[in-house]
Amino acid sequence: MQWHDQQEESPLSFFQAGLRLMARCPLCQARYQPSSVKVIAEREDAYLVHVLCAKCRSAVVALVFANLFGVSSVGVLTDLGSDEVLKAQERIVEADDVLALYAACRDGSLIERIKK
Numbered sequence: 646m647q648w649h650d651q652q653e654e655s656p657l658s659f660f661q662a663g664l665r666l667m668a669r670c671p672l673c674q675a676r677y678q679p680s681s682v683k684v685i686a687e688r689e690d691a692y693l694v695h696v697l698c699a700k701c702r703s704a705v706v707a708l709v710f711a712n713l714f715g716v717s718s719v720g721v722l723t724d725l726g727s728d729e730v731l732k733a734q735e736r737i738v739e740a741d742d743v744l745a746l747y748a749a750c751r752d753g754s755l756i757e758r759i760k761k
């Protein structure tokens with residue numbers, strides 16, 4: 646791969662190499678458009694990106710990172726918008742949240758909410 650051979654690897658080439666790993670939507674296999682990729686957070690050796698599929702509107706949040714072996718990416722499907730990802734990360738799950746979820750599972754109201 647070309648980016649392995651470069652002496653001075655610019656952040657952009659590392660980033661582009663990472664994006665090449667996730668070139669297609671995992672659900673509909675449509676090719677991602679470069680404009681549908683949004684960088685949510687970045688560090689020297691890693692990017693957190695949000696990619697929205699223009700065809701099926703599904704979204705993936707992926708961590709693109711460099712290590713000894715080159716560039717890797719790990720992604721998960723999400724229903725969050727690119728502006729919601731960091732906010733969701735900041736939210737703390739309290740004991741009351743867990744109890745509310747448990748109660749909703751027991752009384753069937755969770756199923757009702759999902760059906761809506």
Ligand SMILES: [Zn+2]
Pocket residue numbers: 670671672673674675698699700701702703
């Ligand atoms: Zn898709």
